[in-house]
Amino acid sequence: GRVVVVAPIDDSPAMKAGILAGDVITRIDGKPIKDMTVEKIASMIRGLPKSAVTLQIGREGFTEPIEFRLERAPVKIASVEYGIMEGGAIGYLKIKNFGSETGRDAAKAMKLFKKKGVKKVIIDVRNNPGGLLSGAVEVSELLLDREKTIVSTRGKKGSGSAEVYKSKSEPLYRGALAVLVNNGTASAAEILAAAVRDNGRGSLIGEKTFGKGSVQKSFNLDDDIGVYITVARYYTPSGEMIHKKGIEPDRKVTVEKFSESDMKGLKAVREGNLMEHFSKGGIAYTIESRESFRAFLAGKGVTLSEKTGNFILKDWINRFKKKPLYDLEFDSQLNEAVKYIGGR
Incomplete structure (x- = not known):
């Protein structure tokens, strides 16, 4: 059977790398995992802190597999x-x-x-x-x-x-x-x-x-x-x-999906490691950094909608610090909950 990610743990290497609920793991460090036991797959993913593992993922909406390089780290879970x-x-x-x-x-x-x-x-x-x-x-x-x-x-x-x-x-x-x-x-x-x-x-x-x-x-x-x-x-x-x-x-309330045009832009961002290049030395999520990021992408010939560009920039910045408890800017489901319960 398929190995499906139920949900990545908050602040874990998988979540910080961008792995999502519903992703299907197909390879680990280049090795196909079809017909392997769950225990064997888990042992391949685990390892010493600061060592690396590469996961190949199949994702709905993507015609080609995506590779994620994770740096292993102890996972501390505050429930x-x-x-x-x-x-x-x-x-x-x-x-x-x-x-x-x-x-x-x-x-x-x-x-x-x-x-x-x-x-x-x-x-x-x-x-x-x-x-x-x-x-x-x-x-x-x-x-x-x-x-x-x-x-x-x-x-x-x-x-x-x-x-x-x-x-x-x-x-x-x-x-x-x-x-x-x-x-x-x-x-x-x-x-x-x-x-x-x-x-x-x-x-x-x-x-x-x-x-x-x-x-x-x-x-x-x-x-x-x-x-x-x-x-x-x-x-x-x-x-x-x-x-x-x-x-x-x-x-x-469904999560808004990226447009076909944005999907092409996101692929270019990933393949070119553009987030790493843009954010060298650390960066904060501000009006200035959003404008600078859009200009950076334009200079690389990458087209993204303003909303998608802001989303991936904020997501990237939050991977390297403690995430805020909640974020209403891009969370349509939480916004709907606030609207619903606010009228009760």
């Missing part, structure tokens, strides 16, 4: 980031994955919002590949009334294996709620999204989710061979199975 958006009326909680501390950290966010009088919250689980079921349950409990169903698992027909997870406490937050989702929202993140939707707790905004709703266990056959076996499926509170189906948002 939760949060803050109050400009204006002070909306709380923003980004959950990158679900780990053992996610519920506790999300509770801290809700307590801060409550202390500051925030009554409208956006939870962002875009490009969240999932994680621990317990983490998704704990976050759901912060939002749902006691005894509301969060998720259920069911084994194969006739196995008698079934379990229902319900909220065991009163919610920490009862205000207006929107949840951002996309095709990188998977597994435990889909559980949270479905719990919010099916219980009428808030609206989902963005794009259809990934559709990973299987409960798997690993078994070692010997020292070198292991297998994953699906033992159950996740079901939403309404009884829907999401595996290989995904969840449709209540308000669909």
Whole structure:
């Protein structure tokens, strides 16, 4: 089968290099990976910090494969980031994955919002590949009334294996709620999204989710061979199975795609390493740097729309520093969520 990127981890070498959710890995350091095990592929990608690995990627909309050179680095994952958006009326909680501390950290966010009088919250689980079921349950409990169903698992027909997870406490937050989702929202993140939707707790905004709703266990056959076996499926509170189906948002907002002309320009930028040449010595994202970048591209004979040029410049600059918690300039989905929840 194909090796598909569910979602690159925030601030990881893959994200900084420009790898996206939905990309298909076809080669590693020039070697085809077809029919390789996931463990073998992972071992080829991992390596010592500061060493390099080259990934060949197939991407929707591109007729030719794209190569990315990644510098390996330790990946530190803070599963939760949060803050109050400009204006002070909306709380923003980004959950990158679900780990053992996610519920506790999300509770801290809700307590801060409550202390500051925030009554409208956006939870962002875009490009969240999932994680621990317990983490998704704990976050759901912060939002749902006691005894509301969060998720259920069911084994194969006739196995008698079934379990229902319900909220065991009163919610920490009862205000207006929107949840951002996309095709990188998977597994435990889909559980949270479905719990919010099916219980009428808030609206989902963005794009259809990934559709990973299987409960798997690993078994070692010997020292070198292991297998994953699906033992159950996740079901939403309404009884829907999401595996290989995904969840449709209540308000669909697609990410704007590059025009054919811009795609040609982006290819020239990549093949000519123009971002590296332009940004030598560091650069800030300002009106002056945007104008300078457009002039630089024109001098190289590269044509990009002003919006696309600004986007790739800002994206490049943010790869070398801590990204802002949110960015409304190019995020149409977040803008829609702000518009929606602002009217609640």
